[in-house]
Amino acid sequence: MHSLRDLLQEAQQSGKAIGHFNISDLVLLKAVFGAARELNVPVLVGLSEGEREFVGARPIAAFLRSLREEFDYPIFLNADHTHSLAKALEAAKAGFDSIVFDMSALPFDQNVQQTKQAVEALKAINPAMVVEGEIGDIGSGSEIHDQAPDLSKGLSTPEQAQQFVESTGVDVLAPAVGNMHGMLRSMVRGETKKRLDIERIAGIKQAARTFLTLHGGSGTDDEDLRKAIAAGINIVHINTELRVAWRHGLEQGLAKHPDEVVPYKILPSAVDAVKQVVSSRLRLCNGERHFAQGV
Numbered sequence: 001m002h003s004l005r006d007l008l009q010e011a012q013q014s015g016k017a018i019g020h021f022n023i024s025d026l027v028l029l030k031a032v033f034g035a036a037r038e039l040n041v042p043v044l045v046g047l048s049e050g051e052r053e054f055v056g057a058r059p060i061a062a063f064l065r066s067l068r069e070e071f072d073y074p075i076f077l078n079a080d081h082t083h084s085l086a087k088a089l090e091a092a093k094a095g096f097d098s099i100v101f102d103m104s105a106l107p108f109d110q111n112v113q114q115t116k117q118a119v120e121a122l123k124a125i126n127p128a129m130v131v132e133g134e135i136g137d138i139g140s141g142s143e144i145h146d147q148a149p150d151l152s153k154g155l156s157t158p159e160q161a162q163q164f165v166e167s168t169g170v171d172v173l174a175p176a177v178g179n180m181h182g183m184l185r186s187m188v189r190g191e192t193k194k195r196l197d198i199e200r201i202a203g204i205k206q207a208a209r210t211f212l213t214l215h216g217g218s219g220t221d222d223e224d225l226r227k228a229i230a231a232g233i234n235i236v237h238i239n240t241e242l243r244v245a246w247r248h249g250l251e252q253g254l255a256k257h258p259d260e261v262v263p264y265k266i267l268p269s270a271v272d273a274v275k276q277v278v279s280s281r282l283r284l285c286n287g288e289r290h291f292a293q294g295v
């Protein structure tokens with residue numbers, strides 16, 4: 001079985017990205033795993049602090065390990081947006097494969113200092129741990145927003161990226177390159193798309209020389225996403241699109257069976273709705289031509 005690090009290296013060499021999808025229940029996990037298996041591509045499952053609080057860090061780690069072993073499948077577990085060393089250590093001890101240590105709300109120097117400490121502490125627990133650091137401002141909350149926040153001042157520069165990676169020793173960097181957490185209502189309706197600063201991504205890649213993650217991928221223009229991957233993005237995070245599909249699918253399941261109380265008869269509509277979104281994003285991350293030719 002390949003490690004997450006090996007798969008990131010392979011993705012980088014073949015110009016693909018690993019899809020990262022947030023889950024907080026079995027519907028989402030079934031949809032993500034089902035879509036990945038159909039396409040036979042590696043996949044990352046992520047849980048933020050709030051999502052871990054709801055599901056439990058140890059139970060989900062045990063569940064993922066069991067899936068990985070039973071199906072001999074490259075599915076990995078990421079502790080998304082972790083805002084304290086205590087929570088990061090808890091996830092590492094539970095058996096998460098990677099940790100997003102997010103101190104991006106702090107001034108740059110403090111972010112560097114605290115991330116460096118976290119990298120050392122996490123690698124002491126598990127030397128194979130993939131640790132990601134965050135710089136810049138991409139907003140918070142994978143939710144529906146009424147208004148677009150002004151994130152223009154929080155864009156990352158190649159100089160910052162290089163300094164951050166060299167000073168902290170992170171394996172993966174998440175920069176701010178036009179991406180944003182959550183979606184605007186117009187994006188949910190499909191009327192507008194997020195646009196990415198591709199030149200900035202290429203500049204950051206050249207300076208930082210490390211794996212890069214794109215957070216807040218929901219609602220991003222497809223062509224921008226393809227160009228971002230070609231410019232050096234190795235992991236693409238999708239959350240809000242899944243949450244929107246989860247809600248719609250659940251509503252459809254309930255409407256279709258007005259008198260039903262059996263969860264496993266109502267919930268497949270939600271699994272199917274989420275799975276469609278995951279499948280289309282995974283195809284994009286892994287190069288659609290690859291699948292079109294059935295290779």
Ligand SMILES: [Zn+2]
Nearest residue numbers: 081215216237
């Ligand atoms: Zn994120």
